Amino acid sequence: xxxxxxxKIIAAHxxxxxxxxxxxxxxxxxxxxxxxxxxxTSPLAIKQFRNIGVKKVFDRNKTxxxxxxxxxxxxxxxxEQCKFIRQFAREQNIKYFFDGGNCGIEHAxxxxxxxxxxxxxxxxxxxxxxxxxxxxxxSTGVGSTDIASVWASGKVWLKIPETIKFIYxxxxxxxxxxxxxxxxxxxxxxxxxxxYKAMEFTGxxxxxxPMTERLTMCNMSIEAGAKSGIxxxxxxxxxxxxxxxxxxxxxxxxxxxxxxLKSDRAVDYCNLVEINVSKIEPQVALPHLxxxxxxxxxxGTILVDQVVIGSCTNGFLEDMRIxxxxxxGKKVHKYVRLLIFPATPEIYRQSLKEGLIDIFIDSGGxxxxxxxxxxxxxxxxxxxxxxxxxxxTNRNFCGRMGHLESEVYLSNPAIAAASAxxxxxxxxx
Amino acid sequence: MLxxxxxxxxxxxxxxDEIIPAKFLNISEPRKxxxxxxEGLDGEFSKKVRKGxxxxxxxxxxxxxxxxxxxxxxxxxxxxxxxxxxxARIFFRxxxxxxxxxxxxxxxxxxxxxxxxxxxxxxxxEIKNATKNKVFCISPYQDFMVKLINSGGLVNxxxxx
Numbered sequence: 001x002x003x004x005x006x007x008k009i010i011a012a013h014x015x016x017x018x019x020x021x022x023x024x025x026x027x028x029x030x031x032x033x034x035x036x037x038x039x040x041t042s043p044l045a046i047k048q049f050r051n052i053g054v055k056k057v058f059d060r061n062k063t064x065x066x067x068x069x070x071x072x073x074x075x076x077x078x079x080e081q082c083k084f085i086r087q088f089a090r091e092q093n094i095k096y097f098f099d100g101g102n103c104g105i106e107h108a109x110x111x112x113x114x115x116x117x118x119x120x121x122x123x124x125x126x127x128x129x130x131x132x133x134x135x136x137x138x139s140t141g142v143g144s145t146d147i148a149s150v151w152a153s154g155k156v157w158l159k160i161p162e163t164i165k166f167i168y169x170x171x172x173x174x175x176x177x178x179x180x181x182x183x184x185x186x187x188x189x190x191x192x193x194x195x196y197k198a199m200e201f202t203g204x205x206x207x208x209x210p211m212t213e214r215l216t217m218c219n220m221s222i223e224a225g226a227k228s229g230i231x232x233x234x235x236x237x238x239x240x241x242x243x244x245x246x247x248x249x250x251x252x253x254x255x256x257x258x259x260x261l262k263s264d265r266a267v268d269y270c271n272l273v274e275i276n277v278s279k280i281e282p283q284v285a286l287p288h289l290x291x292x293x294x295x296x297x298x299x300g301t302i303l304v305d306q307v308v309i310g311s312c313t314n315g316f317l318e319d320m321r322i323x324x325x326x327x328x329g330k331k332v333h334k335y336v337r338l339l340i341f342p343a344t345p346e347i348y349r350q351s352l353k354e355g356l357i358d359i360f361i362d363s364g365g366x367x368x369x370x371x372x373x374x375x376x377x378x379x380x381x382x383x384x385x386x387x388x389x390x391x392x393t394n395r396n397f398c399g400r401m402g403h404l405e406s407e408v409y410l411s412n413p414a415i416a417a418a419s420a421x422x423x424x425x426x427x428x429x
Numbered sequence: 430m431l432x433x434x435x436x437x438x439x440x441x442x443x444x445x446d447e448i449i450p451a452k453f454l455n456i457s458e459p460r461k462x463x464x465x466x467x468e469g470l471d472g473e474f475s476k477k478v479r480k481g482x483x484x485x486x487x488x489x490x491x492x493x494x495x496x497x498x499x500x501x502x503x504x505x506x507x508x509x510x511x512x513x514x515x516x517a518r519i520f521f522r523x524x525x526x527x528x529x530x531x532x533x534x535x536x537x538x539x540x541x542x543x544x545x546x547x548x549x550x551x552x553x554x555e556i557k558n559a560t561k562n563k564v565f566c567i568s569p570y571q572d573f574m575v576k577l578i579n580s581g582g583l584v585n586x587x588x589x590x
Contacts, residue, residue, distance in 0.1 A: 043457045044497050051584045070455060077455035127495040127519055143497035143523035145583050152587075191442055192489040196518050225492060227518055289442060376451040376494070397446045397493060399469045 002264035004163040005232055006198040009138040009261070013121045024162040024270070032062065033137075034116055035150040036124035038106055039067040039078070041143070042085045045125060048148035057092050058154030064096040064115060065089055066106040069372045071099075074379035104344025104370040107131040107219060107312035111211075112344055114244030118233040118258035123147070123156050127222045128312050128394065134214035135241070136233035136261055141222060161227045162270035163198040163263075168205035170278035175428050177322075178213025179314060179392070179412040181205070182220045183283040185275065187293030195225030197270065200263065205277050206231060211240040212316040219313045220394050223290040233258045282427055284390070285410035288398040296415055296427045303335075306389040307420040308401075309413050310341025310368070311375045314392035317347045319413040324356040326417035326428060332364035333423030339381045341368045365420070377401045383408075390419045431509045431530060431549040433481035436474070439538050441487035443470060445520065448491065448499040457498070459505035466502040480507035483549070485541045487513065491520025500524040510549055512537050512556065525574065528582035532556065532567050540565065551575055 003011070007022050013030040014020040022028055035058075037045050042065055049057075057063050065085060070078035082099070089097040096115055098104065107128050110116045116132040122139035123129070125147040132139035142156070150156050168181060186193070199221045206214070214231050221229030231237075238255050241247040281295040309315075309323045320342055332338045340360050342348040348370065351357050360367050374381030375393040383389055383402030388409070391401070396408035409425060418428045447469035449462060456462055467474035484503065490513035491499060500523045503511065510530040514537050524531045530551060534540075541547070545560040554569030570578070580586040 040451075040454045040496060044501070047457065048584050052587060075455060081455055081457070125495055125497075127493065129495075141495045141519055143495050143519060143526060145497060145526040146522065149583060149587070191492055192515065192517070195489065195515065225489065225517055376446070376454075378451055378454075395446070395493060397444045397469075399450055400446050404469060 002267040004198070004200060004263040004267050005136070005261055006138055006163055006200070006228060006230055007160060009119055009121060010158060010160060012119070022160045024160050026160045027157060028160065029155050029157050030121055032123050032150050032154055032156050033120040034062055034064055034122045035147055036064045036066070036106060036110070036122065036126065036129060037144070037147050038065070038069050038126055039071060039082050039085060040069045041125035041147065043081050044144035045147040045151070046085065046088050048145050049151050052148060052152045054152040057151040060093050061095045063092070063094050063151065064110065065094055066098040066109060067103055068105050068370070069376070070378050071103060071371055072369065102345060105312045105315055105372055108315055108343035108347065111135060111215060112244060112346055114241065114246030117241060118237060119261055123150055128219050130221045130226065130228050131215050131219040131312060133218040133221070133228050133230035134211060136231060136237055136258060138228055138230070140228045161196055161198040163200050164194055164271045164273060165200050165202055165269040167272065167274045168201070168203035168277050169274070170205065170276045172205060172277050173281055175282050175414045176277070176280055177412045178209055178216040180280060180283045181277060182217040183285050183290065183293050183410065184280050186220065186224045186291045187283065189224055189273065191223060191289055191291045192225040194221065197226055199224065199226045199229045201229065201231050207234060210318060211236055212318045215316070216313050220290065223394060232262045282412060282415050284415065284425060285396055287396050287407040287409065290394065290396060290410060296411070296425065299425055302388065302409065302425040303423060304390050304419055304425060305336065305387040306381060306383065307336060307338045307416050308341070308374050308381055308389060308391035308393060309339070309416050310343060311372065311393040312343065313394040314413050315341050315343025315347065317350050319392065320347065320351045320356050323413045323417040324359040326414055327363040327365065327421070328359050330363055330421045332420045336420050336423050338363070338365035338420040339368060339374060340365050341370060341373070343370055345370065374401055390416050390425055392416050433483040433509050433547060434479070435485050435541055435543055435545045435547060436478065436482050437541065437543040438470065438484070438486045442489045442492055443486050444493035445491060445496050445499045446493055449496065449502045454496060454498055459501050462498055462502040463505035466506045475506065478506045478508065481509045482507060483547050484508055484511045485537050486511070487538050488515045490516050492517035495519045497523045497527060500527050500529045504529040512541070514538065525577065526583040528578050528580065530578050534565055534567055551578070
């Protein structure tokens with residue numbers, strides 16, 4: 001039988017290894033390579049884990065906890081939560097525990113550190129766990145109880161998703177990035193357009209797309225309701241993996257196996273969506289849904305009070321470079337607060353070395369430590385009533401970044417940086 | 430059999446930020462979360478909700494974040510069941526895992542009004558609108574799911590086995 005890459009990865013994690021075929025709609029129990037949680041979802045998971053009554057997590061080397069949401073702690077309650085998790089991490093001797101100076105935004109950090117690799121099956125108590133599909137792994141978000149059960153057993157139950165194939169062809173316009181492709185796609189299919197399904201991103205445009213833009217696209221597949229997003233591994237993937245912390249020691253035989261990881265040509269997809277990117281200009285998602293997209297040139301005058309550049313969607317080094325390219329020698333509008341969040345300590349360090357941080361400070365921007373902070377209205381950039389923000393994050397639900405009567409507009413980092421200078425949402429001139 | 434009066438939100442895409450705004454994610458005590466349930470959508474919810482009430486809503490209920498705090502807050506508010514035209518995937522999983530019954534009913538918002546009295550039989554797969562005297566078929570819960578719900582969620586269910 002013919003299978004998608006998603007089905008093949010899940011099948012390879014069902015016992016007995018490699019002998020099982022899986023089909024959409026089927027329920028299976030699989031092994032888990034990486035179980036991820038953060039400072040928001042871990043406390044509930046730890047309580048549930050204690051309720052189950054198991055003493056040790058299934059594998060201390062496959063458990064990843066990142067304290068990235070409400071850190072550096074915004075209040076006493078958050079500090080107590082982190083303290084509670086820290087005790088658990090020490091007691092369980094968790095190998096990948098990210099706290100303090102080694103902490104970055106989880107979905108930028110795990111690929112950078114080489115913790116998630118092609119062909120892996122990754123389960124995370126965070127909806128944007130789908131990000132890692134960009135590396136060619138199956139990766140999906142669940143809740144705290146599911147993670148507690150993975151900690152206890154090393155396994156998870158899954159319903160095999162149907163796959164929608166998205167084919168991107170044509171030539172990308174200037175200032176159009178992976179962020180614009182995914183915003184355009186969500187605008188086309190809606191916030192539940194891929195509910196329960198896997199989104200497979202293909203076509204000549206994707207084959208040329210840098211890894212960080214693939215990460216951005218897979219990151220937002222949840223915003224169309226998808227279970228996962230995925231890109232078949234290729235030379236761009238291998239190049240990215242080789243440069244990661246653990247990638248340097250990987251044997252080349254793995255690389256060969258990963259390059260063979262593909263959907264069969266004759267496989268039946270539940271739907272095919274063809275997108276001509278030549279027609280796409282930079283996109284902005286208006287309040288209060290990521291699907292509420294418009295080309296930036298079709299917006300009227302929208303004044304902004306705040307601009308956020310960062311997050312698990314667009315806090316990568318490439319995003320910092322794009323923003324700095326626009327901001328160099330310019331000043332942020334006097335009525336605008338520009339907040340920049342390099343997503344990991346490594347991205348921060350590299351931004352510093354390349355002089356990007358100087359450009360941000362010279363322009364009047366505020367450079368923050370890596371944190372999810374403002375994306376979910378947690379801290380470091382919460383909006384007041386009536387305020388508007390253009391942000392490179394992934395969600396613009398009502399009240400997402402603060403007051404219920406504040407507004408969030410989503411865009412790529414070039415549009416966000418240009419808007420910070422103009423004081424209103426604008427394309428790059 | 431679940432019985433209760435309806436609290437209705439006609440809208441589609443009611444998201445987890447509305448069900449429990451992120452500023453309350455520094456709390457994990459269910460009863461405290463319940464005090465802020467639906468605060469992003471309806472500031473009156475925690476005052477008007479009564480034990481047994483049933484939430485009825487449109488498509489893609491619970492979209493957004495993976496926060497289990499959302500179904501936990503709803504359950505701790507006393508809500509006995511959520512009926513929606515469809516559910517977002519992670520919310521669906523979380524609700525079942527913590528023992529909050531949820532049912533998908535395609536024409537929920539046109540057929541059910543605020544304050545209607547409903548009777549839900551999960552095993553039979555039936556929702557009766559006693560106020561309007563209408564009966565709707567839904568997919569029946571499989572045996573293990575009924576047991577899981579009755580145990581109060583996945584963790585208790587595993588422990589009992």
